[in-house]
Structure formats: structure tokens, C-alpha cells
Amino acid sequence: MPARGYIEINADKCKGCGLCISFCPQKLIRFSEKFNTKGYHPAEFHDPQKRCIACGFCYQMCPDSAITVYRFKGVTQNV
Amino acid sequence: MIKEMFLKKPKSLSEKEFTYCPGCHHGIVHRLIAEVIDELNIREKTIVVAPVGCSVFAYEFFYLDGTVAPHGRAPAVATGMKRALPDRIVFTYQGDGDLAAIGTAEIIHAANRGENITTIFINNAIYGMTGGQMAPTSLIGMKTTTTPYGRDPKKDGYPIHVCETLQNMKGVAYLERLTVSSPQEVIKAKKSIRKAFEAQINQIGFSLIEVLSTCPTNWGMTPVEAIKWLKENMVKEFPLGVFVDKTKGVN
Amino acid sequence: MSEKLMVKGTEAIAEAAIRAGCRNYFGYPITPQSELAEYMSRRLPQVGGTFLQAESEVAAVNMVYGAASTGKRVMTSTSSPGFSLMQEGISYIAAAQLPCVFVNVVRGGPGLGDIQPAQSDYFQATKGGGHGDYRLIVLAPSTLQEAVELTYLAFDLADEYRNPALILADGLMGQMMEPVEFPEFRDLKTLPKHEWALTGCNEREPNKVTSFNIDPYELEKMNKVYQEKYLRIIKKEKRWENYMTEDAEYLFVAYGTMARIIKTVVRKAREEGIKAGLFRPITLWPYPYEELHELSEKVGFVLTVEMSAGQMIEDVRLAVSGRTKVFFYGRTAGVIPTPNEVLEELKKKIGMVKV
Known part of the structure; x- marks a missing residue:
């Protein structure tokens, strides 16, 4: 099944709280090994198998509005 | 494949980065308020009144006209604004120390007058900005920097219940306690915040949303642990639900 | 109007x-x-x-x-x-x-x-x-x-x-x-x-x-x-009023209700041949320091009268800057000094200065 969408994380806005990681139902977000400008390990989107369902849970839980969610048009949405 | 932006930072949030600690729920609630203001198309007539506490900068975080009130006085400041400009939308954003300790008189009287304003009340059971002291809403037995042996009701009194206190006031139009501790709860919370603002738009009276929130830093937990603690402890002391809803039947 | x-x-x-x-x-x-x-x-x-x-x-x-x-x-x-x-x-x-x-x-x-x-x-x-x-x-x-x-x-x-x-x-x-x-x-x-x-x-x-x-x-x-x-x-x-100050030998300083009473005192004093005058600040901030200073150089002393234990007198002293003596008379607690008691006070101070 193709991905229904993807997310972008503004790494410099991210404070590495991990809420998006813990609430992603597909487990597609992880902590980056790099540091951001604030000194946090920011969240990092990792979806090699294109399993993102664009549910937006990560966006909903992000306290810093660091996540933008994109949906692909024409892919069935049934979240 | 054509992509479309599905969810992104709302316009009613400014470009300023939040000064909150990692995982703090203030940021989630800020975004929900901004989304509601965007969706109701009221950004250009809305004024925010920030409190004193962690969210003292809230007036900078919203892309709205705004001010910061003296500690606890936001409902009085908002009252003055609303009386001077009745067709504008005015909301206060207050924490538990601000609203339920030093500002108790102001919130009770604004509610009782049915002041046509909206209050977003963040209850995380602790003073954040000043470094984790006991709040009026701290739980029994909760250790804080001023209750190092745990909150003792004999000495420190009991957690104050704001919604239960305000629910019998005739001026209240909408009153709900909720959390933003899961994506489902966040989506639900947004609908409630929207209702609160609609109560003001429709001039039904005073509206308040109490958000049980985490303070991972001062609770000494990770953001994920803090959510678990909130669900297991705070929700027990402060039951969730709609306490007053006079919006039914009003469009 | x-x-x-x-x-x-x-x-x-x-x-x-x-x-x-x-x-x-x-x-x-x-x-x-x-x-x-x-x-x-x-x-x-x-x-x-x-x-x-x-x-x-x-x-x-x-x-x-x-x-x-x-x-x-x-x-x-x-x-x-x-x-x-x-x-x-x-x-x-x-x-x-x-x-x-x-x-x-x-x-x-x-x-x-x-x-x-x-x-x-x-x-x-x-x-x-x-x-x-x-x-x-x-x-x-x-x-x-x-x-x-x-x-x-x-x-x-x-x-x-x-x-x-x-x-x-x-x-x-x-x-x-x-x-x-x-x-x-x-x-x-x-x-x-x-x-x-x-x-x-x-x-x-x-x-x-x-x-x-x-x-x-x-x-x-x-x-x-x-x-x-x-x-x-x-x-x-800055706003102030000079009342009978041109030839004044003794200068009252008072404001508000007290100044109103002092105007009566000034008239009574003059009836008795005492050349009194009144400087009345209208703006208490900004205080008319220079204007009071100028007047104080020409008088024998300044008598500040207040319905307090003496508060404005600190500004009067600042204004006068030692150019002449500054006395105080006041009543507290809501007692209003009468014109006669202030006149007596003025006479007492004149006596003190002459001795």
C-alpha cells in the first residue's frame, strides 16, 4: 500500500519531547542522532517503506507546532 | 501524485518560538486556540490577555492584538476591554496559580457577571515559572518545592475545583474540563474550545475551558511519563466533563 | 460655557x-x-x-x-x-x-x-x-x-x-x-x-x-x-498660583482645600498688617520647584500647611534649598486647621524669627 502522506519536522523548532514519537501509530518517528541549534535531539521522520497514513497524530501532540502534515490526493483516506 | 498540506501551524500563532519546556501542554493548547480563531475567521477582531506565570509571553505567541495582565487580574482586564469594545472577541489565558489562587476573586466575579469573554485555564497542579511550588490545585500528598513532605490538607488545604465552583453561577454559558493527553483528546478539546468562543460570539455569557495539563519539568518526569501520571492521578481528583452548556439551540 | x-x-x-x-x-x-x-x-x-x-x-x-x-x-x-x-x-x-x-x-x-x-x-x-x-x-x-x-x-x-x-x-x-x-x-x-x-x-x-x-x-x-x-x-x-505674593514677607505653601483656607488666613493677616502670601502648587507632579524657589528668596520664611503630618514639605524644602527657613503646620486624621489657628501659628513663627 502506498503512503497516504508524509510529515516535515522543523528540526530547529523541535525540543525533543518525544510526544510525536510515542503517539505515532505507525512508529515512523525517532530521535535524531544529531543535535539541533537548541541542543536537543530533535524528532526525525523515518519512513523508508512509505507507511505514513497522514493521520496527523504527531501534529496534534506537538507542543511546538514543529510538524507539518501533507496528504497525497487520490489516496484513500480512511483514518 | 498531488500533495496537499493537511495540517500546519495556524495563522493566529506568531512566528515567535514558545519559551515552554519540552513536552509542556501549553504549546498544544496555544495551537488549538489559534486553529479555532482561524476557523471562526475572527483573528482580526480578537484580543488576548496573557497572565503572569509560564504563559506570560502568550500575548507574543499569538498573532493577535494582546496584552499581559497583572498576576490574576486577566478577567478584570478582559472585562474592561470587552465593555469598551463589545463587538471584539476577548479571551484570557491563565494558569492555576494565576486563576485559582491570586486571581480567585476576578474569575468568580467575571463568571458570575456573565462577562462575555472566554477563559482558557491551564491546570497543571503546580507553579511552573517560579520553580515548582504548591499550586491551589496541587494534589493531596503531592511533593512540591514548598510541600517537600507532600501536600497535607490539614496544613495546606485541599485542591481547589474551579469548574465545580463556577458551575452554579448563572452567568456561565459554557464550562468544561478536559485534557490534551492523546491525539483523540486534542481533537475533542479543539471542538470544546470552539464552543467556548462561539458562546462569546453568540453573546450567551462567560465561557471557560479547564485543561488538565502536564508540567514534566517540575513534576520531574519525561513528557510521556507525565501524561501517564496525569491520567492516573489528576483526572481522578478533577473529573473530566461538561459542567455547563447553554450553547444548545443557539446557532 | x-x-x-x-x-x-x-x-x-x-x-x-x-x-x-x-x-x-x-x-x-x-x-x-x-x-x-x-x-x-x-x-x-x-x-x-x-x-x-x-x-x-x-x-x-x-x-x-x-x-x-x-x-x-x-x-x-x-x-x-x-x-x-x-x-x-x-x-x-x-x-x-x-x-x-x-x-x-x-x-x-x-x-x-x-x-x-x-x-x-x-x-x-x-x-x-x-x-x-x-x-x-x-x-x-x-x-x-x-x-x-x-x-x-x-x-x-x-x-x-x-x-x-x-x-x-x-x-x-x-x-x-x-x-x-x-x-x-x-x-x-x-x-x-x-x-x-x-x-x-x-x-x-x-x-x-x-x-x-x-x-x-x-x-x-x-x-x-x-x-x-x-x-x-x-x-x-507645571501649574501653580501665586496669591498676594508680590510684596509678601511671609510665604505660605499649601494646596487643595488647605490652600483655600490659607487664602482666608492671608487676607486676615493682611488686615492685621502682616504681609503674607500663598504659593499654591496646582500640579503636585510635576512640582513647580523653580517657581517656589524664586519666591522663597524674597521672604522671611516659608510656612507649609498641610492636612497631614508633613509630606509636601519635603518638596518645599527641595524647592527652597536652604534659601530661607521652612516651617510646618499641619493637622492629621481628618482634622481641618481653622484660619484662626493657622494665623496664630504664623504669628508665633514671626515672633520666633524676630527673636
Whole structure:
């Protein structure tokens, strides 16, 4: 099944709280090994198998509005 | 494949980065308020009144006209604004120390007058900005920097219940306690915040949303642990639900 | 100007405020000025204004903050203990540079004190009763006609300088009746437009009204703005009255109700051949230091008379700067000195100086 969408994380806005990681139902977000400008390990989107369902849970839980969610048009949405 | 932006930072949030600690729920609630203001198309007539506490900068975080009130006085400041400009939308954003300790008189009287304003009340059971002291809403037995042996009701009194206190006031139009501790709860919370603002738009009276929130830093937990603690402890002391809803039947 | 009307002091101030374009009043009852609030509650709805009885002076001053931040003319009135409660909000209002008008009808203190006329809130009014480096424009009328004119002026000064102004009256002025001529109603459309006001950011960038800046260098910049403004006010807005001072050998300094009584003392003294005069500051801040200094060089001594234990005398001493002797006479707790007792005091001091 193709991905229904993807997310972008503004790494410099991210404070590495991990809420998006813990609430992603597909487990597609992880902590980056790099540091951001604030000194946090920011969240990092990792979806090699294109399993993102664009549910937006990560966006909903992000306290810093660091996540933008994109949906692909024409892919069935049934979240 | 054509992509479309599905969810992104709302316009009613400014470009300023939040000064909150990692995982703090203030940021989630800020975004929900901004989304509601965007969706109701009221950004250009809305004024925010920030409190004193962690969210003292809230007036900078919203892309709205705004001010910061003296500690606890936001409902009085908002009252003055609303009386001077009745067709504008005015909301206060207050924490538990601000609203339920030093500002108790102001919130009770604004509610009782049915002041046509909206209050977003963040209850995380602790003073954040000043470094984790006991709040009026701290739980029994909760250790804080001023209750190092745990909150003792004999000495420190009991957690104050704001919604239960305000629910019998005739001026209240909408009153709900909720959390933003899961994506489902966040989506639900947004609908409630929207209702609160609609109560003001429709001039039904005073509206308040109490958000049980985490303070991972001062609770000494990770953001994920803090959510678990909130669900297991705070929700027990402060039951969730709609306490007053006079919006039914009003469009 | 219209015909003369017989009115009570509190009502004269209230009506003058309405004529100056004030359409918002927030207050809390306290003797001896509750009639001002009562008058507003009756009158404001007639002119499309808002009257709200707050739950406390603390709430009232913050309602003033809110209404003032929208750029509308707004006022509150209170008496000493209530004015103390307002100090927190006044400091915020001064720092956020919000124009508004306060009326303090001073009563005997400290503490709950009593409800009689006094002048013991001078320090609080002129030196900043709240925290931080700020100033109020303080106007001290001594007749009801002057109270009307200064109230009218207070709104204009507040707007011009983006600064709170205070009418410092006392219980005697609040309760007495006098014929008064009122100024015309200000056309609300002609009132100054404030581009900083919080009105909703319709087709502009958001406005922020604040007394807060966490960065000390930025906060210092804000403080410099206040201080530069205060200097402009000092330069332009000092007001005072010289009464029979041209040939005066002995100079009284008094303000408000006390100055009114001293005018009688001056006339009585002159009937007895004593050349007395009165210097009456009308603005207590900015204080007319130089003008008093100039006069003090020409007299045998200065006698400051206050309905307090001696507060303005500190400014009198600053003004006189040792050029002549400065004496004090005062009654506290709401006791009003009579002309005869002040005249006796004057004679006593003359005797002391001659010996």
C-alpha cells in the first residue's frame, strides 16, 4: 500500500519531547542522532517503506507546532 | 501524485518560538486556540490577555492584538476591554496559580457577571515559572518545592475545583474540563474550545475551558511519563466533563 | 460655557469627565466619594457609556487597564484605602503607557483611618505608590470650578503623554456644594486616535500593550522612554498660583482645600498688617520647584500647611534649598486647621524669627 502522506519536522523548532514519537501509530518517528541549534535531539521522520497514513497524530501532540502534515490526493483516506 | 498540506501551524500563532519546556501542554493548547480563531475567521477582531506565570509571553505567541495582565487580574482586564469594545472577541489565558489562587476573586466575579469573554485555564497542579511550588490545585500528598513532605490538607488545604465552583453561577454559558493527553483528546478539546468562543460570539455569557495539563519539568518526569501520571492521578481528583452548556439551540 | 449649576464636588468631577469624552467608568464604593460612582451609574447609560461596579478596587483598576488599552477614555475614583489597593494596577498602567484618569478623594489615614478630609496621600500620589520608576500627572484643585477644569484637562494630558493622570482631592471637596460652570461636551469623533490601541489587528500587524520585558537592556530602553516623557511633562505642564505674593514677607505653601483656607488666613493677616502670601502648587507632579524657589528668596520664611503630618514639605524644602527657613503646620486624621489657628501659628513663627 502506498503512503497516504508524509510529515516535515522543523528540526530547529523541535525540543525533543518525544510526544510525536510515542503517539505515532505507525512508529515512523525517532530521535535524531544529531543535535539541533537548541541542543536537543530533535524528532526525525523515518519512513523508508512509505507507511505514513497522514493521520496527523504527531501534529496534534506537538507542543511546538514543529510538524507539518501533507496528504497525497487520490489516496484513500480512511483514518 | 498531488500533495496537499493537511495540517500546519495556524495563522493566529506568531512566528515567535514558545519559551515552554519540552513536552509542556501549553504549546498544544496555544495551537488549538489559534486553529479555532482561524476557523471562526475572527483573528482580526480578537484580543488576548496573557497572565503572569509560564504563559506570560502568550500575548507574543499569538498573532493577535494582546496584552499581559497583572498576576490574576486577566478577567478584570478582559472585562474592561470587552465593555469598551463589545463587538471584539476577548479571551484570557491563565494558569492555576494565576486563576485559582491570586486571581480567585476576578474569575468568580467575571463568571458570575456573565462577562462575555472566554477563559482558557491551564491546570497543571503546580507553579511552573517560579520553580515548582504548591499550586491551589496541587494534589493531596503531592511533593512540591514548598510541600517537600507532600501536600497535607490539614496544613495546606485541599485542591481547589474551579469548574465545580463556577458551575452554579448563572452567568456561565459554557464550562468544561478536559485534557490534551492523546491525539483523540486534542481533537475533542479543539471542538470544546470552539464552543467556548462561539458562546462569546453568540453573546450567551462567560465561557471557560479547564485543561488538565502536564508540567514534566517540575513534576520531574519525561513528557510521556507525565501524561501517564496525569491520567492516573489528576483526572481522578478533577473529573473530566461538561459542567455547563447553554450553547444548545443557539446557532 | 453654559450656565452655572449648583453641584456637589464628586458630581462636578464626574460630569466634567463625561464632558471630556469619558464613556467608561469602573469603580468600587468607598466613603467619601461613592456619590461619584452613583452619578456615573445614572449618567453614563444616558450618553451611551459603560458603568461597572467592580468586585474590588483591585479589579476596578485592572478594568481601567483593559478599557484604556483599547484607546477609549476611562476613569475610576476611590478614596485612600482603595487607592492603596489600586497601586499594583497603576504601576502596570504607567509602564504600559495607558492614558486614563484616577480620582483619589483623600481621607484620614493610615490604615482604615476615618472618612474625614485629609492630605496624607501626597507621598503615594507624587512619589509613586506602586513599584518601579514611574510618575503620575497629579492635579490638585482647590475649588469645584477648578476641579471641573482640571478633570477636563486630565483626560487631554493623559492622552497627549500616554500617561495616567490623578485628580488629588479630599473629602471636603468631594462633599461640598458650589456653583460651577461646565465646559462643552467633547465631540467623541474629535478625540485623539491611538494607533497603539488594542482593537483587533484588522488590516495591520498586531499591537501589543505591555509593561513586561525579560531582557534588562530592552526594559531599560522602555524606562528611558518613560523618563524622557517625564522630562517633557516637567518642562511643559507645571501649574501653580501665586496669591498676594508680590510684596509678601511671609510665604505660605499649601494646596487643595488647605490652600483655600490659607487664602482666608492671608487676607486676615493682611488686615492685621502682616504681609503674607500663598504659593499654591496646582500640579503636585510635576512640582513647580523653580517657581517656589524664586519666591522663597524674597521672604522671611516659608510656612507649609498641610492636612497631614508633613509630606509636601519635603518638596518645599527641595524647592527652597536652604534659601530661607521652612516651617510646618499641619493637622492629621481628618482634622481641618481653622484660619484662626493657622494665623496664630504664623504669628508665633514671626515672633520666633524676630527673636
